[in-house]
Amino acid sequence: KNEVEQSPQNLTAQEGEFITINCSYSVGISALHWLQQHPGGGIVSLFMLSSGKKKHGRLIATINIQEKHSSLHITASHPRDSAVYICAVKGYGGSQGNLIFGKGTKLSVKP
């Protein structure tokens, strides 16, 4: 049973395109994280949100708690946006730090 589902698994875009990556989850959450994993392997936190919308540069993250769904949007995509984007949410129970991670969406932006 996958508690965090990301779609698509792979995405190829042309430079300049508007990109949407989706995350659906089945558990109750207090917060949702979006992470970026660079081709070299390093992981960077992009957003943490529990409601509404957040924006940072060309990246926008939205969340709909009622529908248990979040989206990550990239405007005016660039080849340097090529990375794996990972969604993570709180898991069951009270264990501290018990985040559940999606498998990631691999984005490739072509020049």
Next chain:
Amino acid sequence: NAGVTQTPKFQVLKTGQSMTLQCAQDMNHEYMSWYRQDPGMGLRLIHYSVGAGITDQGEVPNGYNVSRSTTEDFPLRLLSAAPSQTSVYFCASSDRDPRNSPLHFGNGTRLTVT
């Protein structure tokens, strides 16, 4: 500002060998955790710590030990390496409950067990 520092970056072990993956953070974060990342799977929590002297098991703790003698350091020990422990390991820290505050990751350790 170094952030989270993991060493080594790469390691090859033979079955049965032991080793310690080092993790240090300089942000005075209370929460530290170890994850493993395997192909086709999301990151999975191995062990975590909510402060010096306090550790607990995550989703996949078997075969690994941790300790937290200081706020800065959170080493992960493989007692007797097995091929199933071939993976990429990430250490992460956050200043509060990582369910509700941003995570800071190390650059990862790629471990191969033959």
